[in-house]
Amino acid sequence: MHAERRTKIVATVGPASESSGAIRELLEAGVNVFRLNFSHGTHAIHALRIENIRKAAAEMGKHVAIMQDIQGPKIRVGEIKEGAVLKNGQTFVLTSREISGDEKIAHVSYERLALDVPVGAAILLDDGKLELKVTEIQGEDLVTEVITGGPLSSHKGVNFPGCSLKISILTEKDKEDLLFGAEMRVDLVAASFVRYPSDILEIKDVLMAMGGLVPIIAKIEQQEAVMHLVDILAVCDGVIVARGDLGVEMLFEELPLIQKRIIKEANLAGKPVITATQMLDSMVSSPRPTRAEVSDVANAILDGTDAIMLSNETAVGAFPVLAVKTMARIALETEKSFPIRVERPEMENPYVRPIQDAIGHAATHMAPELGAAAIITPTSSGSSARMVAKYRPRIPVIAMSTSPEVCRRLSLVWGVYPLLIGSAGNIEQLTQTSVQVAMEAGFVADGDLVIVVSGIPVGTAGSTNLIRVEIVASVLGRGLGLGRRPASGVARHFLDPVLANDNIQKGEILLAPTTDAAWVPAMQKSAGIVVSSSGLSSQTALVGLELGVPVILGVDDIGKIPDGQVVTLDPSRGLVFRGLVKI
Incomplete structure (x- = not known):
């Protein structure tokens, strides 16, 4: 990636x-x-x-x-005569009255100026370059002493640190x-x-x-x-x-x-x-x-x-x-040296949704343990992607949305890469579509493991309640799997047990229509067995279990699996994947 x-x-x-x-x-x-x-x-x-x-x-x-x-509601001075300079120690007046300003007085765009700013308050002009101190209040005017002087021009900002002003937002x-x-x-x-x-x-x-x-x-x-x-x-x-x-x-x-x-x-x-x-x-x-x-x-x-x-x-x-x-x-x-943030904030925070927060934390924590390539988050509002991103996972958070607006808004969120997808009717379709789009965008490739964070019902904002682990790979065959562990190797097709026994290399995957006792030497050398015949009490199943070799039974169109192709067997799901896949 x-x-x-x-x-x-x-x-x-x-x-x-x-x-x-x-x-x-x-x-x-x-x-x-x-x-x-x-x-x-x-x-x-x-x-x-x-x-x-x-x-x-x-x-x-x-x-x-x-x-x-x-x-x-930025408060500013009004028009000031060109060339006005305030000198340290001089008196300078600020007023809410509409007047033209100079080096002695200036209009300020706040009607409650004399009501909300007390004697002794500090006033800063032009991003703090000039500082005044209020010494007296006269009607609508603030009389100030210039603490830090300098040039003053029209429409510069005015700040009142420590004063509570009544301003409409x-x-x-x-x-x-x-x-x-x-x-x-x-x-x-x-x-x-x-x-x-x-x-x-x-x-x-x-x-x-x-x-x-x-x-x-x-x-x-x-x-x-x-x-x-x-x-x-x-x-x-x-x-x-x-x-x-x-x-x-x-x-x-x-x-x-x-x-x-x-x-x-x-x-x-x-x-x-x-x-x-x-x-x-x-x-x-x-x-x-x-x-x-x-x-x-x-x-x-x-x-x-x-x-x-x-x-x-x-x-x-x-x-x-x-x-x-x-x-x-x-x-x-x-x-490059950014630490992964898996510590969990206190759930008492009033702005945290506990379920989403827990799932975001769990997905981030699982990712390095599983060697995941990405966390994929189908989202209708963007909330699930944000909840994962808050823990700063080291791998990309791929946000899938049917909404261009959501994709654009997620462009602001750390570590989130938004991609646009079509609508999906159920969670299976949504997951498959999301993984496919992530592959096409170059974020994941065949053999990668990804974590999918989504919600049921599909398309409901704020319903994040599901974590799935998916393998990104093309399925070459489906059947009934036997065995405790997956296996990977080069696929080798044989129709004759003698040829199989003489030619299969240790660690390769044996593919055949069926097997019997004559195939045992080849089966002993193989890392896994795939047959088109079925039957849990068949010779293939019994020998595979005895040897501790994973077996996939009843694979239709076994001939479509290319000879010489590296494949991975997943006996827990009865699948034959193209390539070397981490399971």
Whole structure:
């Protein structure tokens, strides 16, 4: 099976990467999810980007997700006179009044500014580059002292670390963007500035009113979100470690441990987690990353992140394709030493479904013991594939779905490779079809052992309740098997016992219409016996049992088994397989 990267790559589409040619190059480099940042660009621009992504993915036969990242209630300063510079120690006023700003005063897009921000609070501007301290409140104005000064320009972000603000999770712009996303059938929605579980539920209500329910990825970038992380994970469909605003809202020295905690909790919940912001930031203008950036990407993978995200690197950078290739190389190298995660999280976690969790754990634990080549998960919603992937098996998790949408959404999940299949009427048909499609895709080959995780009834979301072990092999013959162990060897056809006794080599498989006492010398040298005659009390059956040689009786069309073909006998099921098969 060809080597596959398990960690997924999210790339932000922008002016540097929006053309159809650039999209194709990014897909070839390894992008799994394309992010559209709705803080920038018109609906017409995003529609063209979506068209280019879908066209390229269809032509290349790839399942790639489109994630709509809505702006959210970002608080910003208003218009600022060009050249404004704040100096340390000066007085600077922030107000909710609509005014033009300069080096002395600025409008802030939050109506309750003077009500919710107390005296003594710290205020950060432009991602923390400037710091203010509130010294006085005058009506709608906050009078502040500049602690760390610097240049200030229009529409820069404002953060209030430690302050609890009363902000609606969705602006009118966000609602318009969500409606556009629903019409364009985006695969995922990234929700900005989530603070409470109720924020996710509010967005879901809006999406349902629009006629659909798209998985919501919560961006963890507020102090309140970190405090309510477990409850948010219970209602969202994944999270982003949004280290930009998070690093401003929290003490920067706390950020590495907060990142590890977010990833760990998401892993326990079986929800995909994306690590984002400045992962390869130097590659916006340089063809090589810094050593610190390489370590940052690798450590996020070792922490357990499902995906790593590029922002400016691919949106406006000079080397978007090279940035993706670099990230893919780091991921592949890091995964070579990735530990298998078979320890089982506590079942008391409120967001874990016990049956699915137990089956995902069991499948991952069984895989190395059986030498399995893949875990195949037929799935209607994607949940069974996610529950297996949460334990980070070393072998691929092949998700089979009849839904193109499910396939695209699973492109975000660590170690999952989605494949599209046709519908199946029962579990046997579903299993056979899934194994066949996995073979055609090159993930498994004749002789491989696979673990199939599925559910009964077929096609019911969330019904994962079944583990099967299957052999990937062509069946050359079926009959009644006798014996305790399988056997493999070269098939040799004989019609005459004398020729068989003289010519069969030790360890070969004897094939004949029937046998009697005259065939015993050949039977003693053979590793297994296949005959077209039947009868549990026949000479073939009795001698085979006495010699401890596996026997397959009553195989019709035995002549269709090619002479000289390596075969494997499975007496427990009475099957003759083509090739060397592990049973």
